[in-house]
Amino acid sequence: MCRRAAGFLTAGGHKPSENNRNLECDCGWSLSMFVSRHSPIDPLSEMRIEQTIVRLNAFAAYQQESKTVTAESCRCDLGFLAMHTRRARSTEAMLEALEASGPYPDWAEKMSLFGRLVGSWDIEGTHFDGEGRVTKRQTGEWHFGWVLEGRVIQDVIISPPRAHRKPGERWQEYGTTLRAYDPKTDTWQVTYIAPVYGATVNLVAREHNDEIWLEGTSPDGTLMRWTFSEFSEDRVVWQGFESHDGGSTWKRDEVIVLARQTSQDVNRKREKQFLGSS
Numbered sequence: 402m403c404r405r406a407a408g409f410l411t412a413g414g415h416k417p418s419e420n421n422r423n424l425e426c427d428c429g430w431s432l433s434m435f436v437s438r439h440s441p442i443d444p445l446s447e448m449r450i451e452q453t454i455v456r457l458n459a460f461a462a463y464q465q466e467s468k469t470v471t472a473e474s475c476r477c478d479l480g481f482l483a484m485h486t487r488r489a490r491s492t493e494a495m496l497e498a499l500e501a502s503g504p505y506p507d508w509a510e511k512m513s514l515f516g517r518l519v520g521s522w523d524i525e526g527t528h529f530d531g532e533g534r535v536t537k538r539q540t541g542e543w544h545f546g547w548v549l550e551g552r553v554i555q556d557v558i559i560s561p562p563r564a565h566r567k568p569g570e571r572w573q574e575y576g577t578t579l580r581a582y583d584p585k586t587d588t589w590q591v592t593y594i595a596p597v598y599g600a601t602v603n604l605v606a607r608e609h610n611d612e613i614w615l616e617g618t619s620p621d622g623t624l625m626r627w628t629f630s631e632f633s634e635d636r637v638v639w640q641g642f643e644s645h646d647g648g649s650t651w652k653r654d655e656v657i658v659l660a661r662q663t664s665q666d667v668n669r670k671r672e673k674q675f676l677g678s679s
Contacts, residue, residue, distance in 0.1 A: 590603075613630075636660055
């Protein structure tokens with residue numbers, strides 16, 4: 402049962418009332434029955450239900466004060482909760498089909514090229530102009546995981562980090578990249594999707610000595626090279642380069658330093674995100 406259901410029943414909710422015995426539900430009782438029927442639930446669904454319970458608590462407290470509590474109004478809020486939980490379960494079904502526990506066995510060795518990035522990272526980015534001067538700094542989070550039977554690695558990059566985003570603050574980055582290994586060419590087909598900027602970039606990735614090089618063109622036709630280098634268990638460096646002379650020379654326009662998050666870091670940030678949203 403959802404952790405906050407009991408608190409809702411005693412603090413902001415209502416027990417079945419004498420006046421409404423003939424009605425289908427009272428707010429707190431129905432919430433308890435609703436959550437019980439949907440147990441057990443995974444942490445993501447539980448967090449979403451908890452957030453809705455917080456809103457229901459505030460709603461119930463207001464109605465108590467204004468003496469306008471009705472079973473009908475409670476049913477409306479419970480319908481809202483049920484609708485959002487059904488949507489969450491649909492999303493979870495898709496994510497369950499998408500995610501994989503590890504690399505595709507036949508390609509395990511090759512998949513390790515990007516596989517060492519799987520996990521969650523804190524990131525610090527620095528942008529440069531054409532003369533190498535710093536133009537912007539930003540922080541964020543970067544998450545990598547196995548998908549599609551472990552044949553593909555997908556990531557999500559976010560800036561500013563969700564735990565530190567201020568109300569109303571616009572996202573500087575909220576994009577995803579698919580990295581699919583191609584055994585026929587021994588390369589990786591990479592597609593980066595950046596909805597915030599309305600852009601999609603296609604690149605080809607290869608191992609280059611101790612680095613990974615991803616090469617392609619930007620939406621405006623500029624030659625691009627992205628690299629991952631300086632690999633260690635807890636730190637990696639990503640760099641972005643551009644060429645305006647057909648690849649003869651390259652100028653660095655961005656550096657991102659990745660620092661691996663610990664399990665304590667992840668749990669603390671999830672708690673902060675939940676408290677901020679409620």
